[in-house]
Amino acid sequence: MTLAAALAAGAAQTQTQAQAQALAKLNVVAFAGASNLAIWAGQQQGIFARHGLEVALELTPNSRAMASDLYSGKYDLALTSVDNIVAYNEGQGEARLPGPSDFTAFFGVDDGMLSVMAAADVPDLAALRGKVVSVDAMTTGFAFVLREVLGQAGIADQVEWVAVGGGAQRLAALLEGKQAATLLNTPLDLAAEARGFRRLARGRDAVGAYQGIVAAARRGTLAAKRDQLIGFTRGFRESLVWLDANRAEAAGILTARANMPPPVAARAATALLDPERGIFRDLRIDEAGLRTVLRLRSKYAQPQKELTDIARYIDPSIRAATFG
Template sequence: MDAIRVVAFAGASNLPLWAGQEQGLFARHGIEVSVEITPNSRAMARDLFDGRFDLALTAVDNIVAYDEGQGEAELPGTADFVALFGVDDGMLNVMAQADVADLPALAGRKVAVDAMTTGFAFVLKEMLGHAGVAYRVHWVAVGGGAQRLGALTAGEQAATLLNTPLDLAAEAAGCRRLARANDVIGPYQGIVGAVRRGTVVSRRAALVGFMRGFRDSLAWLAAEPAGATALLQQRMRMAPAVASCAAAALLDPVRGIFRDLRVDEDGMRTVLALRSRYGVPARHLDDPLRYLDLSLRGEALG
């Protein structure tokens, strides 16, 4: 067995990992997968760069940010991250305290992000910009989705951006859904599987095996929605009704996890447009292929 060490954030992208582990779907392709949840994007970048993990399931914006020298964490060398396949469009929603009626009502309130200049921070900034309040809120860096969900439900911040199924957990706790990211900013590429470029060379066969197992896990989940619900109940301690809704959202053939591991080109262009607008130091970014190596996806699905 080839071992693949994965670092991920709490949320949607982990469901295929759990299914593949429990159903032996990675093992069919000679891969043993271990998974660790990262507290934030800064730790993710450092750990992936240092070789503690082979692959990260992370926002593609993080990959672009560090490759362009705009990441928040100090790395001991030049970042050489590259995305191999896509997982979802982010499945992002602005979730808020129950007393917040809409996005303009966030003026003067605390709004939580993972890190100020990476991840989905620019998505939320753009959404609040459309509402005219991007520069009238108090931004707070809290950490990954699980940390932001906890801070939101504890009343520490007024709003944050959460992916599915964390948005459903927030809603079940009494929080209000204010807006869906895609409805405001259009197509967006969210989570991807990413590695260091050297890993593509040194671990190519193992990465292809991992991607085949990931694909098989998605097929199993689509065929076994009750199994998906049970995994969410077990792994995320969700109530049965919330887990059932989360499984349905994650496995939706149109808006859910990408079953073909595609990277959405229009979504990538939105990522680059937002980073061109808000990233520091300022850069004009317009070439999605600079951050992608889709040759392994072709091999895995061929």
């Protein structure tokens, strides 16, 4: 019996190794935020593996590193703001790439789920006058949203702007008291709120429809790894279905993977999986929201350009194959 058990165990191990070798690896880079919940669930539940994929996820410190690493081929795809795609394709990105950018978005994740979060002693936007406010980099779309929010309050030119990095870095700096306010997406806004920080405004209330995070790749990768990217998109969608049906487990994933206290993780899962305001179930790229992105970039970016053609930045064929 012992020999039989050993042989069975060996056979199972060999089968597992063979299955792992058969999986196509996709290297994914993302910021801390909504999109990672679906990836973590898909990894944990073997959903991506059922589509023949091993998905390796790493978090990036900022948009400059994301663009450089995606361009170099270190990562096959990125979950990033669609504004980053526009910026580099228009020659307005902060990182200096070796050649022209050919980034393109192939499905959408959310509307950014953005909020202006501030220290507890800042009662409203007007009270930010003369204080330090942080962004990822001054040339990014989320920075433009914050500039628009503060501009509508009449104080955009009356704060001190500092570039800190991605959402995780901005949250840490905010919690340490290094800045008075910043723009955070969900679930980072809830982590700040749980620590006593104040929500001063929601991005969608100031700018209207907005396309936030998208899945994006270089056009050459879209062609070379089309089947894998379709599998990833299907796996991402199926992970959302699983999360909808397993809300408690969703919160548990956030506790384990994002180091969130259980009460905060439960609130975050509810927000991320809200059918109206959370992650897009149909993975759409919201055309009205993308037009807002172009409008804000046309207003704030340098060198200044009037951007109107949304088709330059998206490839709908992967999503169409997923839902077809």
